[in-house]
Amino acid sequence: MQSSARTDMTRSAVLTFIGSHGPTSRADLARSLGVSPALMTQLTKDLLNEGLISELEYSPSRGGRPARLLGLVVDAGGAIGVKVVADHITVVEVGITGTVLRSATEPFDASTMTAVETLIGLLRIFINSSVSTRLLGIGVAIPGNIDEQSVGTVESTQLGWSRLPLGARLREAFDLPVLVDNNVNALAAAEALYGQAKGHANALVVTIGTGVGAGIIADGVVFRGHSGVAGEIGHIPTIENGPLCQCGGHGCLEAVIGQQALVDQARKRGVLTGSETLGVLRDRADSGDPDAQKIFAEAGHLLGRALAGVVNTLDPEVVIILGEGAESWQHWMYGFEPALRSCLVPAKRGIPVAVESWQDDRWAQGAACLVLTTPFDEQGLSGDQGQWIRRRLAKSAQPGAADVTTKARQ
Amino acid sequence: MQSSARTDMTRSAVLTFIGSHGPTSRADLARSLGVSPALMTQLTKDLLNEGLISELEYSPSRGGRPARLLGLVVDAGGAIGVKVVADHITVVEVGITGTVLRSATEPFDASTMTAVETLIGLLRIFINSSVSTRLLGIGVAIPGNIDEQSVGTVESTQLGWSRLPLGARLREAFDLPVLVDNNVNALAAAEALYGQAKGHANALVVTIGTGVGAGIIADGVVFRGHSGVAGEIGHIPTIENGPLCQCGGHGCLEAVIGQQALVDQARKRGVLTGSETLGVLRDRADSGDPDAQKIFAEAGHLLGRALAGVVNTLDPEVVIILGEGAESWQHWMYGFEPALRSCLVPAKRGIPVAVESWQDDRWAQGAACLVLTTPFDEQGLSGDQGQWIRRRLAKSAQPGAADVTTKARQ
DNA sequence: GGTACTTTATTTAGTACTGAACAAAGAGGT
């Protein structure tokens, strides 16, 4: 009863689809995954016998036989997600449905020589108290670029990591599939599956914080571009000969509306003193200081114009904005909305913009999502990680039940 | 011996791959198309018997058994491509390898009530003298948006067509698969298959002419976005409160570097008189007039900054620039190159920019390419057109040879 | 309450495809 790569592929697709879309009928599954109803009958029979899914209530009929909905057995599998930033990590465990089961945040210094060992230690403690019967893998979200996704070599100036084979190291330590990706891409994956982008095949997920970035959902999947740096909207040129940017350019979007840029601007205008931080600026704006409000509104204006260009180019169905910066969105908004709408082509002028309050968990959840979504690129970016995850998903069935399945099919 | 949708799918994929990549070995085909070598042996046996492909010379060995290359039998199939603009059409016939076999340009007035009938008449004459043994379909490139690709409903302000079911009309008239698409997308498809973007899975094809547009090749396919209007880089906001654009906005890229904008600017500065056109401006620049040269260079500067933003966002491997505007590229270049390079993130700073002289045929070739490339989205955008094309491709085998095949497999 | 129509799910016969073993044909070393 050894199962080939192809079987596991469609099996995993069924589980992931139910996981992201909720309980679904066999007929809907067949249509959505582009396979025949006959195959769905077979696969669901196996999955039911193995205890990975269960039959739920009937869906009300719309002029035909009512559909029996199939739902996931929640503890059929789980995944670990880690978000790494310079001074701390956030770890979550999610069920196969993507729901966060538990989470933890630990201080962490990425700049030490033993950072990876420390990370492994922290993860080991977290994983040891895992509630899932079987972990499918570990997803890691990093502020930086990943050279080869299959190996997981990290290049991150923010963390001070260069050519660090993080994926390989973690794989060795835990003997689990490990997927490493850029943090914005991970976040976009989570938004596409469980967040505001759910159900939209084309979406733009924008983060405003220290930097400005975007995750692009194109035709239902995260788009990474040729060298994996797609979504660098923080370096769209805005103000000619503007302030110097980290990238070496002048007047990049990030250099004029990033957190540091806002503080600099406020100090220059005397709204903040030399030691006061962005939080103070926000408080002043909240309490009605027009000068403080103006700084946010101007940033919103510039962001709106830049995003209009991106939306005209990419034609997404929805724009989602989040990150630390989104916490003062009520002030950004005054500049953002008119700038965006007036610069969009008529066809896109009504595009919805959703703002999500910033949750640290979401990023880590996104990292875990990588594990739940990548079983499908077969020989794609993630190399054989996808196949590995599929194998583990197949194995998570009760060994006893497997015999029943074999009998049932003969 | 009726063949199912799945067979035709892989068969067509084999033919199209050889068509776009040139003669290929069975092993390479299996690897590239992601199927097993065993299947490739079977499929090529059939295709050889049916006379659609032929065995060519051996490829030199690199430490193993030398590979036998397989090439297309050129007259195995063909396609018609049409480019429609306001005052004329260009029609080409291409072989299954994508090479243009013949072409024609006819005057055409899109604004008349009987425009579609006229178009059908012109096409009928062209098709009647077809050299292909079997036409696989017709591709049409339109300056405008296509609402439903499967039906081919056209929305084009440039042609004065609104909710025109062009695809359905042509399908009815010729009883052939018809694919209608935006002209820039068609051009991008041609560039990806046979042009400068060949071999690059991520490319940006920019056209400069009356308007400014872009075709996006993402992960190997033309990216259309949610409502099919992706690539509208002509409406990226550049100059705040700049000149009025057709779209109703102010200072769109197209409104400051489009042909009309350049003429307006030249007249304003006294470089052109009221009746002189863009050609005169180019001649002046060619002969060394610094004021004329400056107008082009400034346009290049603005284009460079805008494209830098797009490249940072999309991370293509190569940028290709063409269209009428590219004819005076030597003058644009002076402003374009420094602006682009200085605004790119370090990782993309060395991206190659290719400029192609403008050929009317390329657009029409691109339209024909749609027929050769879309057999693969199965139940995708093109509805059942893809399946229809696959059927015709299967039928183009000699009826006599089919029996041999059947025998050979048993 | 029957008839017509829809939609969901299963069965069955047959096709498309894979994996693994093997044969064929070369390069490179000793």
Add this chain to the structure above:
DNA sequence: ACCTCTTTGTTCAGTACTAAATAAAGTACC
């Protein structure tokens, strides 16, 4: 000359999947 290694291509048994017919279970209309 012989062995080892690499790569291409084929054979064959078995798996993954489909299409078409059919059953199951409802709605809608008269």
